[in-house]
């Protein structure tokens with residue numbers, strides 16, 4: 001695991017602390033989730049819910065997850081045997097890859113990819129096969145021929161993250177249909193990371209891959225409360241999959257963490273049932289924050305790509321006279337008092353992302369405005 005020593009987030013957060021810069025690097029909100037949900041967690045602790053919950057998760061959360069899948073997507077999962085509660089989506093992805101991949105198996109990933117994927121694949125002794133997302137008409141997209149060409153005799157699974165971090169792309173029905181067709185043709189398992197399922201903008205719709213014909217039986221669908229309810233520190237996620245796949249994931253999960261923390265589970269079950277209006281308001285709010293930050297970045301001279309989902313905006317730094325995102329983000333605190341993340345660290349082939357830098361907009365308006373004011377200095381250099 002040597003190549004996974006320190007992450008860019010640790011480096012950039014330390015840089016923000018050292019320089020007093022505004023941290024638009026790491027993607028976590030600076031406001032809390034629904035108050036009634038927070039109260040439920042506190043009440044659970046006060047009420048004595050402090051011992052190990054069942055390994056698969058508290059029945060009421062599994063039930064609430066199953067109801068939510070059915071209401072939103074028409075997907076029916078049995079809360080007993082097809083839903084597993086995990087320590088965030090991160091554990092769900094790692095346990096799934098460890099459960100389903102043998103050493104030497106290949107896993108397709110769209111790059112740039114969420115950083116834990118590479119580590120999870122490495123932990124399993126599997127091999128990642130990157131397929132590039134490239135800017136086409138203002139959004140990052142893949143070339144279906146390239147995706148097809150990446151499949152080989154050892155390909156076991158494909159990791160699909162939509163809405164996609166770090167690009168903000170939400171895969172279209174056509175793109176998902178191409179992935180679904182490939183999975184069926186080559187008998188691949190789809191591992192879908194849908195943590196931003198509710199955070200899409202401009203009327204763009206998130207469609208789970210499992211809703212495509214023939215896909216429910218070969219998809220491990222993953223989500224989490226962290227992004228949906230602005231509670232990234234709660235690390236409460238879940239897997240929905242057919243019984244054999246769920247059992248396999250649980251047999252790994254039981255030796256990673258055995259079970260997930262109890263108080264958050266009842267609070268999240270409550271939120272899934274009663275706080276979706278709060279989530280709708282969050283989505284409107286985030287959409288306005290996206291526009292606010294995009295405006296500031298454009299005014300500062302960045303090339304700005306419009307994301308359809310997530311917390312993140314991708315920018316092209318070349319109009320500002322820079323070519324390398326790592327050098328740029330290391331200098332940025334001094335140049336403008338802001339911290340961002342160089343997109344190239346999310347690639348196996350960094351040359352595809354050299355000139356892109358990611359900014360997070362899940363912050364209070366005054367923080368975004370102050371960052372925009374500071375970044376305006378770049379254009380005046």
Ligand SMILES: *Cc1c(COP(=O)(O)O)cnc(C)c1O
Pocket residue numbers: 087088089090091114161164165193195223224225226227232235236237
């Ligand atoms: C934030 C994030 C996660 C982590 O989710 P947790 O529930 O906090 O483990 C996983 N995948 C993506 C794409 C994310 O952005």
